Amino acid sequence: MASEINFKYTTNHRMKNTYIGCDDLIGKTIGSGTCSFCKNDATFTQMSPRTASSIYGYMIPVRCNGCESILSVDISERKILPVGGIEGLEDLPDEIDEYYQEALRCISADAPSGAVTLFRKTIHALAMHYEIADMNSNKSIYGMVKKLNEEGHIPAKLRRSLLTVKDIGNDGAHINENEPDREQAEAIKGLIDAVLSATVLTDQQIEFAREKHPNPHAEDN
Numbered sequence: 001m002a003s004e005i006n007f008k009y010t011t012n013h014r015m016k017n018t019y020i021g022c023d024d025l026i027g028k029t030i031g032s033g034t035c036s037f038c039k040n041d042a043t044f045t046q047m048s049p050r051t052a053s054s055i056y057g058y059m060i061p062v063r064c065n066g067c068e069s070i071l072s073v074d075i076s077e078r079k080i081l082p083v084g085g086i087e088g089l090e091d092l093p094d095e096i097d098e099y100y101q102e103a104l105r106c107i108s109a110d111a112p113s114g115a116v117t118l119f120r121k122t123i124h125a126l127a128m129h130y131e132i133a134d135m136n137s138n139k140s141i142y143g144m145v146k147k148l149n150e151e152g153h154i155p156a157k158l159r160r161s162l163l164t165v166k167d168i169g170n171d172g173a174h175i176n177e178n179e180p181d182r183e184q185a186e187a188i189k190g191l192i193d194a195v196l197s198a199t200v201l202t203d204q205q206i207e208f209a210r211e212k213h214p215n216p217h218a219e220d221n
Helices: 094-108 112-129 141-150 156-173 182-212
Strands: 029-034 041-046 058-064 070-074 079-081
Touching (some): 029 058, 070 094, 094 182, 141 156
Antiparallel strands (some): 041 058, 058 070
């Protein structure tokens, strides 16, 4: 059974500028209740703007400030919904896996805007992994993708895939008529999976093979 959340702010977007689900509350504690995962009384942080659900009403993804699990909240019913997990890639580098796993949790929580925004951050993390960008890099995501292609980490086809992730991630970060839905978020996951499989995971497999079967004539790179 879904637990109830006690909101700190109004849910009526017509009453005030600051209401549950608005951009101003992203990253802020917006209520308290019992977490469906850790089963403890906890406060919850709003992760992204509200989105319309085909099953419920307006939904927002929240993070339990205790166990840091991502859950979904039905705003009108004030219900914290337990969710099932989404299967994803394993053995990713930690700096990439952090954003990738949080994106999967957002999909599970029926929060596609949060998911595609985090997949966009996964591109930045991939660029950091290959030392193309750093944490506070001023380089645009477009520039990072271009550099990944130029340095031979991704072919032209995967470059186009990452630019699609970038564009839809931009839509997810702002209120506009192109807000992504769950179907788009799952499609973006497929593109990200293809890129990560062809880059960092393939690198790991090559390294493993070289360790098991050293070849003195193999290229050093």
